[in-house]
Amino acid sequence: MEILEILISANFWAAAIRIATPLIFGVLGALVCERAGVLNLGIEGIFVAGAMAGWLAVYLGLPLWAGVAIAAIVGGAFGLIHAGLTVPLGLSQHVSGIGVTMLATSLSYFVYRTALPNVSSPPRIVPFQPVDVPVLSDIPFLGPVLFSQTPLTWLAFAMVLVVAWLLYRTPLGLALRAVGDNPASVDAQGMSVTSLRIGAVVAGSALMGIGGAFLTMSAFDAFFFGMVNGRGWICIALTVFASWRPGKALLGAILFGAFDAFQVRLQTVIGSALPSQIFLMLPYVLSILALVLVARRADYPRALLQPWFQGQR
């Protein structure tokens, strides 16, 4: 009974969407990279870098949206490193991605420590506040669920529409879907495989950077070590779950958010019976199960992980 109560409470769904927001950015970013044929395991580190850079910019006095822009630029820059190594040079996408994750994570901690050598407790900023929409916010249930969110959540929803429209309605999207399936098709039509792929990885990484910024500028108001905590890896799995489609990406992210919000509330209901680690594990276990169910039919971009060199076929 109490479980049912959790599931119909507005507070629970509001939390689910809040938790889902960085994942939406991350999955969309990973999806754009992978549609072009490049796996970007730099995502975990790019989250950290975006979180740190966006927060630091605001802490040093810039406006919040400038912080978001800086997070995107920093994410894109790490994406450029990954793209440079994997696209024109054709190095292993796994190795380069893990390398970028380690580089971006360590560099972020280094910059944080260098910029703030003497702080003991993490300094705070004034984060994004929930947008209060007159009338809409007062609708029962939907009001608190949807209209208690910060602008970055709205941006995430908007990005779902933008990426979907880009992929399925524009010549660029057509080229992007083609280059991840058979780069030769793009080359034979006189376009550059290399620039398309680099562009996709940079753009996707910028989205990941914004996802990281949400953590320090909206969900919390400070930067902690280890705060990304595997969210990037979850995004990689959710991309498969989503079959590389933006709509399903949104669905997957919210589903994971719901699992996570649910386990927190479940702890308060049957908390003492089980160790809390079991509850913490729950969303991941459920995600793996969901993945097992859908991934058998997953329609991988055929050229994913395959480097491409002009004139060699």
Next chain:
Amino acid sequence: MTHGTAAEPAAGEAVLSLRGITKRFGSLVANEAVDLDVRRGEVVALLGENGAGKTTLMNILFGHYVADEGDVLVAGEGGDLQELDAGSPRAALAAGIGMVHQHFTLAENLSGFENIILGTQGLLDLSVSRRGARRKLEALMREAGLDVALDRQVSRLSVGEKQRIEILKALYRDARILVMDEPTAVLTPQEVERLFETLRRLTSGGLSVIFIAHKLSEVLAIADRIVVLRGGRKVGETARSVADRRLIAEMMVGRHVPTTRREPGRRGGVLLELRDVSSGEPSDRGALTEVSLAVAAGEIIGIAGVSGNGQSRLSALVAGLARPRGGVLRLFGSEVSHHDPRRFAAAGVARIPEDRHHDGIIGGMTVAENVVVEEIRAKDYSRWGFLRKKAIRSRAEAAIRGYDVRCQGPDAPARQLSGGNMQKLILARVLDRAPRLVLANQPTRGLDVGAQSEVHRRLLEARARGAGVLLISEDLDELLSLSDRVAVMHGGRLSEAIETERVGRTTLGLMMAGHGREEAA
């Protein structure tokens, strides 16, 4: 295809001229001082063995490679020849050169229509303009007599349909010169006829076609002019009307080619028998449905068919790599209970796999290791879990000598071998053990004429020795010259095996396209 301007070059004028093209890759000379002129509305066949430099030449034309020496000139708007920017596919496309590659350059996750309009619009346009494109395409399809479902996803199209999409792709970009690289390799005879009809229609409208092929018989039906390449040089040129088959064949190869002749054989007991065997998920393409087949000692049974119709499954079954879902598989007189490739090989099945690079050799291992890899557990080559290096080496040396495998020695990595030498290595591995049943799946695909006749000789030798041979091939000439009986595979079903003397190419072609034998005859 004539689009627009009044100042199109008249028939007979050159629309393309390659002059003195030379291209080297390291020490290898792929093209040497090649001249080629193409006139408006003609079909020029570029004929040559694998490695003769045909594809390299066309890749230079299309801007994938840059020539070390020489010029590419294309007729411009006014009909005068202008130099083409080297190394730019975009420039080649703009100059009206369209290319249909041997391996199609289609994105399988998109529809045919999307593949055609891919890259024809500014990348930053806010939406794909479909309607105008659609109108132009439909007009083109009517004009050229090309018919294909434009909105179906490419992965669900047949090979012939994919090829038509590729042609439309070029026509949509107003190609005036169409290059087709080995276009007939994957088609049934009827599809080839249909392609030729389309090409005739297009050339009468002013399109020029360069037709790359390695089989003479095909180009005789379509080409106006035949240009022969060998070792990167142009070695001959002739009008089709005065072409001498034998002379052209010798030009291609550079020496006299022995023709393979099948002596009458002595048929022995049945070695392999399949009765109503089904295998694979019925919904899968390439699954087998109630296949019956018998191969006896001293005969070659040919399996014809367009690839993807179940041949891979059949060969996997006979090699012990797959198991039947229903029916009976008898090998050497007893029903098989353990479908295990090692047991099959040990019992006397020689496997010549379809994809020699992928399944035939292990590229990172040496030639010697590759020769003995199937027998590595035999006492001759290992004892107490240790390899007997000396025995392995001497076996490999014998194989290299006996089968003329050109390599740097037993210790060279197998990946360095050419396709023909890889195949000889595989022959040495499996035929030297005097197998009772030889399973040869596409044994000459991609090989030059010399290596082909060597493979044929070895297969006939095995037959003469009393082995049964199951020969799966897409090459009808090969099947008709080697097989005692031929069966046709289509949609996972196998026809009855017919005596080769009583079956013609046309009948086989129709059966390959799915017609029954009575219908086809």
